[in-house]
Amino acid sequence: AQTVTQSQPEMSVQEAETVTLSCTYDTSESDYYLFWYKQPPSRQMILVIRQEAYKQQNATENRFSVNFQKAAKSFSLKISDSQLGDAAMYFCAYRSVGGSEKLVFGKGMKLTVNP
């Protein structure tokens, strides 16, 4: 079974600074998807960014980018120019390609953005 680990339960960053959230995972599959989800206090789950394992190029979405290290099974999220609206819980998630569609989530990390 696949597992996702987020070892840092909380982090804080100053507004306009850069922060990196870490995630590791375990799988025996060679092809899969990895995701970062954001959950603000409204508790709505919002997809931030997606990475496909067969792609070597790291995904980027505006101020959000990932560092995907397949051999190390590491998937970190970098938030540049942090904004107050980035404050939320962030979840790393895994999904197989083919087979089960279920998302396997890490325990999450609370990000605080200080003005």
Added chain:
Amino acid sequence: DAGVIQSPRHEVTEMGQEVTLRCKPISGHNSLFWYRQTMMRGLELLIYFNNNVPIDDSGMPEDRFSAKMPNASFSTLKIQPSEPRDSAVYFCASSLHLTSGGYNEQFFGPGTRLTVL
């Protein structure tokens, strides 16, 4: 598009009572997922359906939990009898699963916060 609709948004009940949570997926989507979020266990899949058929129910905790999808536009998650440890946020999500493969995003509803006293 209205997105995934869940009702109620909040539910407070007493131990032993039956609880029914409801979900309306995005129109046209053919996969529906029920997730539970607790402080202790985080977010975990309970069950998911494809074309109204349960595909993976390995996350359903025990016989007190049951889920149905009578048609493509409605699903229920029922807990009977409820217990305090069932207190959690329950999310429903839907996606368009393509038999040809490829990525299909799961869209989450706003969740139902259940409190069992």
